[in-house]
Amino acid sequence: MTMSAPPATGVRTPWGAIPEPVRQAVADLLGGPVVEAVTQTGGFSPGPAARVRTADGRRAFVKAVSAEGNPDSPDMHRREARNSAALPAETPAPRLLGMHDDGNWVALVFEDIDGRQPHVPWDERELARVLDAVGELSRTLTPSPVDVPPVGKALSRAFRGWQKMLDEGHGAGDRGEGLDPWTVRNLRALAELAAPWAEFASGDTLAHGDLRADNILLTAPENAPHRVLFVDWPHAQLAAPWFDLLVMLPCVRVQGGPDPEVLFTEHPLGRAADPAGVTATLAALAGYFVRQSRRPAPPGLPTLRAFQRAQGDAALEWLRKRPGSGLP
Structure with a gap:
């Protein structure tokens, strides 16, 4: 499959457009005025994201949002701050x-990482590095x-997408606009397949929950x-330990990666997973993406x-290829 997803980008606000009191607060956190700010692209955020340098040479990565830009984003940044602050030192994540x-x-002010996002379409060697790291992340957490x-x-x-679409009448022919005929015919079967996902996907692993190329940084070997x-x-x-791997692979696929069924079943986390539980969770994930895609774009x-x-x-x-899905 060739890459078919659009770039993962929000409308970035330039550093200079941030209110002066907010920029001053960042300067206070860093111990000096910011003299350079380079806007970073990628990622689904409507706010500014910049690598900054202070007058005394200190570097950091700063991301910010306001309620005016997107009313949901400030609370997401607050959650990110709580979670990031609690990560143990050995977690492969910026401090x-x-x-x-x-x-x-x-x-939010993070340490600046001398790295880059993976190449998209995915490079085979970079993808192998990332998949190994996903396994190590699961073990660490x-x-x-x-x-x-x-x-x-x-x-x-969120993961009741198929059932919500049934409740909204999308399974009846005249409400299936934008859905392919196979999905409309199988909407009830998809909802039933996805229904028990939570009992399988539950576990005691700290999952990132949103692994994509734009949420990953690769550093040079010397780092x-x-x-x-x-x-x-x-x-x-x-x-469950395999949850992040499953959530990540559809995005890998649309960004030029290999068959997700092969990647999952060959990965140690995938080999150890309950096949029926994976199928149910994949069905729920698909329902989430399809239903969300039909909603208006957020600001x-x-x-x-x-x-x-x-x-x-x-x-x-991927779901239609999985053995035992019961789907035609």
């Missing part, structure tokens, strides 16, 4: 240096060192011990819905 929260603007919601609670509403780092932790939750995130639809299509393609 949180500080936070500013004035009730409207929330700014089991049992979870952070108090976060269990996956069945965190995603109880050991962490050559793969995972950023953006607002969606952290307690889950500042113009490519999000198309990106979700691409992941939903990839998840469905």
Whole structure:
């Protein structure tokens, strides 16, 4: 499959457009005025994201959002701050240096990592590094060192996508606009297949919950011990060890990666997973992406819905190939 997802981008606000009191608060956290700020692209955030340098040479990565830009984003940054601050030192993730929260603007200041996002379309060797790191991340964070919601609670509403579409009448021919005929015919079967997902996906591993290329940084070999780092932790939750791997692979597929069924079943985390539980959770994930993709775009995130639809299509393609799914 060729890459079919749009870029994972929000509408970034330049550093200079951030209110002066917020920029001053960041300067206070860093111990000096910011003299250079380079905006970073990628990621689904409508706020500024910049690598900054202070007058005395200190470097950091700053991300900020306001309620005006997107009303949901400040709370996501607050969750990310709580989760990031609680991560143990051995976690391959940037260290949180500080936070500013004035009730409207929330700014997070992280250590600056000398790294880059993986190449997209995926490079085979980089993908192998990342998949190995996902396995190590699961081992490092089991049992979870952070108090976060269990996956069945965190995603109880989001992962009922197929059932919600049935309740909304999308299974009846005249309400299936934008859905392929196979999905419309099998909507009830998909809802039934996904229904028990939470009992299988539950566990005591701290899952990132949103692994994609734009949430991963690769450093040069000399920057050991962490050559793969995972950023953006607002969606952290307690889950099965294989949950992050499963959530990640539809996105890998639409960004030029190999068959997700092969990647999952050949990975140590996938080999140890209950096949029926994986199928149920994959069905729930597909329903989430497809239903979300049909909603209006949120403020500042113009490519999000198309990106979700691409992941939903990839998840469905994977699901239809899985043995024992019972789907025609």
